[in-house]
Amino acid sequence: MKKTLRYSFLATLPVMAGYLVLGMGFGILLYDKGYPCWWAVFMSVGIYAGSMQYVGAELMAAGTGLLPAALMTLMVNARHLFYGVSMVDKYRGMGKAKPYLIYALTDETYSLVCDAVLPEGVDRKGYYVLVSLLDQCYWILGSFLGGLLGSALTISTAGIDFSMTALFVVIVVEQWEKARTHVPAVLGFGISALCLVLFGADRFLIPSMLAISALLLVLRPRLEGKEGDK
Amino acid sequence: MSGKTHAVLLVLTMGAVTQLLRFLPFAVFSKGTPKPVLYLGRVLPAATMAMLVVYCLKNMAFSALGAWVPEAIAVALVVGLHKWKHNTLLSIVGGTAAYMLLVQLVFQT
Numbered sequence: 001m002k003k004t005l006r007y008s009f010l011a012t013l014p015v016m017a018g019y020l021v022l023g024m025g026f027g028i029l030l031y032d033k034g035y036p037c038w039w040a041v042f043m044s045v046g047i048y049a050g051s052m053q054y055v056g057a058e059l060m061a062a063g064t065g066l067l068p069a070a071l072m073t074l075m076v077n078a079r080h081l082f083y084g085v086s087m088v089d090k091y092r093g094m095g096k097a098k099p100y101l102i103y104a105l106t107d108e109t110y111s112l113v114c115d116a117v118l119p120e121g122v123d124r125k126g127y128y129v130l131v132s133l134l135d136q137c138y139w140i141l142g143s144f145l146g147g148l149l150g151s152a153l154t155i156s157t158a159g160i161d162f163s164m165t166a167l168f169v170v171i172v173v174e175q176w177e178k179a180r181t182h183v184p185a186v187l188g189f190g191i192s193a194l195c196l197v198l199f200g201a202d203r204f205l206i207p208s209m210l211a212i213s214a215l216l217l218v219l220r221p222r223l224e225g226k227e228g229d230k
Numbered sequence: 231m232s233g234k235t236h237a238v239l240l241v242l243t244m245g246a247v248t249q250l251l252r253f254l255p256f257a258v259f260s261k262g263t264p265k266p267v268l269y270l271g272r273v274l275p276a277a278t279m280a281m282l283v284v285y286c287l288k289n290m291a292f293s294a295l296g297a298w299v300p301e302a303i304a305v306a307l308v309v310g311l312h313k314w315k316h317n318t319l320l321s322i323v324g325g326t327a328a329y330m331l332l333v334q335l336v337f338q339t
Contacts, residue, residue, distance in 0.1 A: 014318035021322055035237070042238075046245040051285075056244050060237045069240050073247040080248065082278055084255030086271035089263045091256070098256075105252050107282060114275040159330035162304060165286035166325040169308045170318050172279050184273045188280030201288040205281075212277050213270060220269055 004123045008130035011116075012138070015108045018167035019050075019138035020145075025160035026053050027146020028153065033061040037147025044143045048136060049106055052076050053143075054161055078206055082213070083110040090128075097129050104132040106139075111171050181226045187215055296337035304329035 027040040035057070043053050055076055059069050083105050090113065091101055105113075112131045118124060176185060191211045195204040216223070259267060287305070291297040308325035312318070 017319035017322050021326060039237075043241055046241050047248055048245075049248050052244060052248060056241065059244075060240050063233060063236060064240065066239060066243045070243050070247050073244045074251070077248050077251050079278060079282070080251040081255060082270075082274050084252055085259075085267055086274050088255055088259045089268055089271060102252050102256055103249060111275070111279065115272070156334055157330075159300075159333040160326065162301075162329040163322055163326040165283065165301075165305070166308045166322040166329075167318075168279060168282045168286055169305055169325070170312050170321050172276075172283055173309055173312045175276050175279060179276060182276075184276040185280045188277030189284060192281040192284040196284060196288055204288070205285065208281055208284075209278075212281065213274070216270060216273050216277065217266055220266065223273060224269055 001123070001126065003121045004126040005130060007119065007122045008127050009134065011112055011127075012131055012134045014167075014170065015112065015135050016138045018108060018163065018170075019135060020142040021163040022050055022161075022167065023139050023142020023144075024146035024149060025157065025163055026050070026057070027143040027148070028150040028157050028160065029054065029146075030057045030143075031147050031150025032157075033057050035060065035147075037144050037150075040143035040147040041140055044136075044140045048104065048139070049077055049080070050108070050139070050164060054164075075203070075205055079107075079209060080105060082209060083107075083114070086110070086114050094125055094128065097125060101128055101132055104136055106135065108167065108171075109135045181223065183219065183223060184216065188212060191215065296333075300329055300332035300337055303332060 023040075023044070027037060030040050030043070031037065043056060047053055047056060052073055055072065056069075059072065064072075084102070087101075087105065087110075091098055094101055109132050112135070113128055116124075116127065118127060172185065176182065179185065192204065192208040195208040195211065198204070199207055263271075287301055289297075290301050304325045307328050308321050311324045312321040315321070
């Protein structure tokens with residue numbers, strides 16, 4: 001158990017960095033929009049999706065309708081469908097923990113569980129639960145601190161949401177270094193960039209995901225067996 | 231209806247849709263996962279993370295320097311810092327600080 005705890009904690013350190021910075025950025029943004037720190041905690045538990053929470057802050061400030069907000073969430077978070085697809089098999093047999101694991105499947109937690117190669121003596125279920133739980137704690141703490149800080153800050157926080165981009169870039173770099181084939185990553189970049197140009201910033205996610213999945217399936221005979229880490 | 235009540239409903243709506251998206255695959259594939267889905271499970275992570283980077287940069291434009299140079303510099307800095315030190319905190323904080331400086335002081339939009 002101790003080994004699992006230690007390993008899981010160490011694995012979440014990158015996410016802790018990202019979530020504390022990103023969470024605080026969100027908390028500060030939300031405060032600026034007129035929602036004090038407990039709102040940040042409410043959103044971090046009720047929604048628990050970083051990028052959507054940033055978008056949500058804007059939607060709340062603008063008084064957007066429920067239906068447009070629901071559609072927006074569908075578009076922004078549709079990728080979570082694909083996280084679930086990747087994890088269906090890995091989360092089988094997780095028992096009572098399974099609903100929490102699914103609820104907590106954010107971008108960053110997904111990056112830690114999707115291709116985890118665990119050393120001897122580390123319990124898989126314990127790892128999944130700890131990683132998910134720790135990540136959410138960092139996020140809640142960050143967003144709460146941001147909300148608190150928002151009232152004390154005098155400097156401008158413009159650009160703080162870049163921390164999310166930075167975190168994803170770090171993850172891509174680390175995945176790239178470990179991967180045996182770069183085809184999935186290159187495909188991901190290429191197709192989403194193309195769809196961005198074709199469909200515009202507001203509508204490119206769903207076409208991208210459909211096209212990426214379709215193309216990866218077409219390439220399955222060539223790629224199967226070559227995926228995974230060096 | 232007060233503004234704050236509406237805000238609560240918004241949060242609940244966004245939360246409900248998010249959870250629906252997360253739980254759906256587990257409901258659909260509860261009886262056993264077909265092989266193509268397992269394969270996707272192995273190749274989608276890298277493709278998805280790449281797509282997410284594009285998603286974060288979706289508002290970049292080449293119409294004005296301020297609409298792409300800060301992002302380009304900051305992303306390059308994150309990659310460079312990470313390949314140099316492999317320290318996630320340094321990479322994220324360094325890149326974010328650079329971006330904030332560029333956007334606030336150099337390329338005010």
